[in-house]
Amino acid sequence: MFNRIIDWAVINRLLVVIALITLTVSAVFIIPKLNLDAFPDVTNVQVSVNTEAPGLAAEEVEQLITYPIEAVMYALPDVEEVRSISKTGLSGVTVVFKEGTDIYFARQLVFERLQAAKELIPDGVGTPEMGPNTSGLGQVYQYLLVAEPDAGFDAMALRSLNDWVVKLLLIPAEGVTDVLSFGGEVRQYQVNLNPSRLLAYELTQDDVMMALERNNTNVGGWYMNRGQEQLVIRGTGWLDHGEKGLEQIRQVPLKTVDGTTITVSDVAQVALGSEIRQGAVTMTRKNADDKVENLGEVVSGIVLKRMGANTKATIDGVNARIERINQALPEGVRFEAFYDQADLITQAVQTVVNALLLAFIFIVVILALFLMNLRATFLVLMSIPISIGIALMVMAWFGLSANLMSLGGIAVAIGMLVDGSVVMVENMFKHLTHPDAEHDTQRQSRVDSDDVDPVDAAHDRHGIALRLQEAGKEVARPIFFATAIILVVFMPLFSFEGVEAKLFQPMAISIMLAMLSAVLVALIIVPALATYLFRRRVRQRESFVLKPLDLLYRKGLAWAMGHSKVVVGIAAIMVVAAALVLPRLGTEFVPELEEGTINLRVTLAPSSSLDTALEVAPKLEAKLMEFPEVTYALSRIGRAEIGGDPEPVNNIEIYIGLKPVPEWTSADNRYELQSLMEQKLEQHPGxxxxxxxxxxxxxxxxxxxxxxxxxxxxxxxxxAVLAEKGQAIEAAVKEIEGARDVAMEQIAGESQLVVKPNRRALSRYGLAVGDVMELVREGLGGASAGQIINGNERYDIYVRLA
Incomplete structure (x- = not known):
């Protein structure tokens, strides 16, 4: 088989060259479509289900919403795990499927089971919805909406611009599955009822809500003919927006008393306000003059990448829309990106490319010095770009990601890619410069003894192709099996499962693809190209580098053969020494990538409010900005809208932007800088x-x-027992050398005001428990009585007791 491959390659060399040119052109078009990521996405196949339950405490959320959803999801096929988290006002359930399950099939299964779950959830408590189709590493881009101080746009106006302008322009970008708003204030038309006035006019909250709903509606009446025309009949009774809308709400009639109309303004204060929120964003940064400026509370957005999409292409698509977004925004407001993974991806790819180029240069130098023939060197080097190009094309074709691990695998294998070609070319070179033993006698009788080049290829102009074929046949089998042995070494990596498989299998795939490509190059392309490159004479030149190395090796080999016991003893000692040192070798599951951004998680007391966190965050930012290495500090408090991380308001996540490491002055590396930051921030106790x-x-x-x-x-x-044992484990772990930032996750401590009805008193007054609970839910918590619609914008009319 191998002989036939070599014969075919030499005989059809023109066809091989045409195929090589076609392959090169194809690579130019296919490789740019390769998915680029900084780090392999280790997210398993999972579908999230989120449910907003306004006002419900975590215990009720768990019992009324989370448990029913979990119960129906266990019946789905190929489910590995169902985990959940219940927080005040929010339920989050994650359904994890077996690897290999199609994500869209999994989402379809979850969607079907949600219909059964909805029947188990009480009416009015909450409606479960599937989360965005993204991965754990899907937050690839984050931005700010910044307004000039005199532009007249507050946090509420900026949030509206983000929700109804920016998001709608970003979502159509290729690879974007959703955009989450974080920070700012969601506008509401608030009707704050005065309980005393309601009692005086014998009105209830339901009366006010019903009146608002009846005075805020549009209808259609189909058609009416007028002569030869057809008129569309519309009834437009929607409330206007802005101040005009507020005035219309105030004038909504509620009842008539002695000929006097009682309106909403008689029993309530009507004004624009903010929706009850559980998240905010603050930022401090350095301007172009390196001066610190505190932006205070800002509005940000988080772009979520669709699972499986090209990260680099997604970010490029978002960046391409920035100009259009800034044109759509009013004067004085601008769109600014503060975090994206594009630079990190570029740095990761560039790191691998630099390693490849450096290795390529070393290989060029070594081959040129040892082969002492430019044509032979060129023929060997051709195998590197061709093999890598074929591997990348196959990865792009099958949708595999090029990241630090997969590209790093190619960088590791670059030295092995030329092995087959080196063996093939060296044997061809030998055949062209030294005749075989059978024909050496004929050469001596036919060529003069004083000929300076007795084996000049010019004497055998018609036999070069035959020599190349014979040379290739001699080494084709060893080349194939040597590569096969290397490929077998990586086969166990395909037995990995879960996260390990997602991390290490891309590296194995890239190496194996490159090695297979290198074998094809050595067995087919090299023999074909050799027939074109070795048409002129080939003269052997002795390498000035190889000669002393050869002499040194011969002496060393002779000494080793004469002192075999000493050599074996030294080898045994080295093996024992390695066995003793090995347990002291540190281990890491994956290499840590220097991202250029620090993520600082700050946890306050469980009972801390959003206002408390908003007071603490700017102080921490100010301390961090004292470091010359820091360019900005952005604090994300609590959680974004549904679909983001379900964090409580006592959690502050600070993104710390850093200058390039060569510009650092306070520390030499990130670990030292983090230690210095922690020392400075410890001034804030608790x-x-x-x-x-x-x-x-x-x-x-x-x-x-x-x-x-x-x-x-x-x-x-x-x-309670879990909390007690958890504290004991925390104390024990803190004593372990090397452990730092040890803390138990907060599972209790949230302050509550519990309203528990007195059933005997309720019975005395003829009231039901539901009447009290309705007062708690709608009176204290508030309820929506319709919406104000302004174009695409929609804002709730929220009614509650003042």
Whole structure:
């Protein structure tokens, strides 16, 4: 078989060259479509289900919403795990499927089961919805909406622009699945009822809500003929927006008393206000003059990449829309990106490319010095770009991601890519410069003894192709089996499952593709091209580098053969020494990527309010900005709108932008800088700090479900016992050398005001428990009585007791 391959390649060399040119042209068009990522996405196949339950405490959310959803999801096929989190006003359920399950099939299954779950959830409590189709590393881009001080746009106006202008322009970008708004204030038309006035006019909250709903409606009456025309009949009774809308709400009639009309303004204060929120964003940064400026509370957006989409292409698509977005925004407001993974991807790819180029240069130098023939050197080097190009084309064709691991695999294999070609070319070179033993006698009788070049190819102008064929046949089998042995070494990596498979299999695939491509190059392309490159004479030149090395090796080999016991003894000692040192070798699950951004997680007391966190965040930012290495500090407090991380308001996540490492003056590396930051921030007592990086934090959470490098999980039925044992584990772990930022995840401590009805008193007054609960839910918590619609914008009319 191998002989036939070599014969075919030499005989059909023109066809091989045409195929090589076609392959090169194809690579130019296919490789740019390769998915580029900084780090392999280790997200398993999962579908999230989120349910907003306004006003419900975590315990009721768990019992009324989370449990029913979990119960129906276990019946789905190929489900590996169902986990959940219940917080005040929010339920989050994550359904994890087996690897290999199509994500859209999984979402379809979850959607079908949600219909059954909705029947188990009480009416009015909440409606479960599937989360965005994104991965754990899907937050690839974050931006700000910044207004000039005299532009007249407050946090509420900026949030409206983000929700109804910017998001609608970003979502159509290729690869974007959703855009989450974070920070600012969601506009509401608030009707704050005066309980005393309601009692005086014998009105209830339901009366006001019904009146608002009846005075805010549009209808259609189909058609009416007028002569030869057909008129569309419309009834337009929607409330206007802005101040005019507020005045119309105030004039909504409620009842008539003694000929006097009682309106909403008689029983309530009507004004624009903010929706009850559980998240905010603040930012401090340095301007072009390196002066610190505190932007205060800002509005930001988080772009979520669709699962499987090209990260680099998605970010480029978002950047391409920035000019259009700024044109759509009013004067004085601008769109500014503060975090994206494009630079990180570029740096990761550039790191690997630099390693490849450096290795390529070394290979050029070594081959040129040892082969001492430019044509032979060129023929060997051709195998590197061709093999890598074929590997990248196959990866692009099958949708595999090019990231630090897969490209790093190619960089590791670059030295092995030329092995087959080196053996093939060296043997061809030998055949062209030294005749075989059978024909050496004939050469001596036919060529003069004083000929300076007795084996000149000019004497055998018609036999070069035959020599190349014979040379290729001699080494084709060893080349193939030597490569096969290397490929077998990587086969066990395909037995990995879960996160390990997602991390290491791309590296194995890239190496194996490159090695297979290198074999094809050595067995087909090299023999074909050799027939074109070796048409002129080939003279052997002795390498001035190889000669002393050969002499040194011969002496060393002779000494080793004469002192075999000493050599074996030294080898045995080295093996024992390695065995003793090996346990002391540090280990990491994956290499840590320097992202250029620090992610600082700050945890306040469980009972802390949003206002408290908003007071603390700017102070922490000011301390961080004292470091010359820091360019900005952005604090994300609590959670974004539904679909983001379900964090409580006592959690502050600070993104710290850094200058390039060569410009650092306070520390030599990130770990030293983090230590200095922690020392400065410890001036604020009662806070827990955890330093990491954005992508590293996401990977940690995907591995363990906790945003930490190492997590210990404790299971049991009693929450109080779990908390007690958790504190004991925390104290023990803190004593371990090397452990830092050890903290138990907060599972209790949230302050509550519990309204518990007195059933005997309610019975005395003829009231039901539901009457009291309705007062708590709608009177204190508030309820929506319709919406104000302005074009695409929609704002709730919110009614509650003042």
């Amino acid at each position: 806070l827990l700090f955890n330093f990491s990086q954005p992508i590293a934090t996401r990977v940690d959470e995907l591995l363990s479900g906790v945003k930490a490098q190492l997590a210990i999980k404790l299971f049991g039925p009693d929450l």
